[in-house]
Amino acid sequence: MAPGSGTVPHVAGEHTASRAPADALDAESRRWLEDLGASGHAHDEAVARLHELLLRAARFEVARRRRSLAHLRGGDHDDLAQQSADDALVAILRKLGDFRGESRFTTWAYKFALYEAAVKLRRRSWQERELPLEPESWSLIAAAGASPAEHAAEHELLGALEVAIADALSAHQREVLVAITLNGVPIDVLAERLNTTRGALYKTLHDARKKLRRALAADGFDVADAGGGQA
Amino acid sequence: MTGPRALVAALLGPGEPELTCDACFDELDRYVDLELAGADAERAVPGMRAHLAGCPACGEDHDSLLEYARDGSQ
Numbered sequence: 050m051a052p053g054s055g056t057v058p059h060v061a062g063e064h065t066a067s068r069a070p071a072d073a074l075d076a077e078s079r080r081w082l083e084d085l086g087a088s089g090h091a092h093d094e095a096v097a098r099l100h101e102l103l104l105r106a107a108r109f110e111v112a113r114r115r116r117s118l119a120h121l122r123g124g125d126h127d128d129l130a131q132q133s134a135d136d137a138l139v140a141i142l143r144k145l146g147d148f149r150g151e152s153r154f155t156t157w158a159y160k161f162a163l164y165e166a167a168v169k170l171r172r173r174s175w176q177e178r179e180l181p182l183e184p185e186s187w188s189l190i191a192a193a194g195a196s197p198a199e200h201a202a203e204h205e206l207l208g209a210l211e212v213a214i215a216d217a218l219s220a221h222q223r224e225v226l227v228a229i230t231l232n233g234v235p236i237d238v239l240a241e242r243l244n245t246t247r248g249a250l251y252k253t254l255h256d257a258r259k260k261l262r263r264a265l266a267a268d269g270f271d272v273a274d275a276g277g278g279q280a
Numbered sequence: 281m282t283g284p285r286a287l288v289a290a291l292l293g294p295g296e297p298e299l300t301c302d303a304c305f306d307e308l309d310r311y312v313d314l315e316l317a318g319a320d321a322e323r324a325v326p327g328m329r330a331h332l333a334g335c336p337a338c339g340e341d342h343d344s345l346l347e348y349a350r351d352g353s354q
Contacts, residue, residue, distance in 0.1 A: 156345070160305070167337075206288060214291075231291075235337050248300055255298075258292055
């Protein structure tokens with residue numbers, strides 16, 4: 050039991066020792082690994098401390114995204130943070146052997162808590178909502194709010210993009226591209242509904258974008274600087 | 281959507297080599313700690329910046345970890 054908080058999931062026997070070289074670690078990270086790798090009371094006490102740390106991070110994430118969760122009650126927020134901390138703790142103890150010591154242990158641990166909370170919050174905010182996947186629901190020029198007079202070049206490019214999306218992409222690529230980039234469906238929500246993984250969907254999105262770039266280049270558009278990756 | 285340019289950027293993505301979502305998760309803590317230390321994080325983790333620009337969910341996860349590791353955990 051974590052002092053002053055909810056229950057800590059029992060994960061005895063599932064943790065593995067970290068392979069991080071001890072001399073590469075900062076003092077706090079080394080202490081975390083020593084305590085978590087100990088046995089008996091020292092281990093239990095370290096697990097309880099880690100759960101508290103994860104719960105604070107999960108609560109931070111829930112508070113950060115509160116505006117998108119107006120339909121949830123206060124108690125739901127804390128349940129969600131507790132579940133996220135529990136799931137993050139299980140994942141961390143199982144993956145302790147993967148910690149390479151290339152970051153602070155706490156940053157590595159926060160990553161799991163924030164991720165668990167973010168995924169749960171994204172799923173919760175799309176729960177019982179139809180995913181807008183149908184091709185009729187998008188129009189690039191309408192979505193951009195581009196007036197032809199003010200944005201002539203962009204207007205022309207958006208028109209070409211609309212044609213390329215319709216002609217160059219497979220139905221699945223179009224569905225994924227439209228859902229994620231135009232309709233704002235989170236990739237992990239879409240992956241769950243389509244019974245696939247976030248990585249597989251991102252590969253589909255990546256391939257679709259490559260096809261669009263090729264189609265636009267073939268039409269004479271210079272899109273080398275059009276994406277979001279350039280500094 | 282914030283306008284034509286942002287829409288084109290979202291549709292076309294970064295257009296340069298980028299990490300996968302799984303590799304992004306694996307490297308995210310190292311990348312964030314390097315950013316907080318003022319080091320050249322992109323040089324240490326090539327393709328991360330492009331992926332964060334192209335993947336809205338990973339971009340959100342990065343912003344959250346950066347903010348929490350910098351301010352929220354105090």
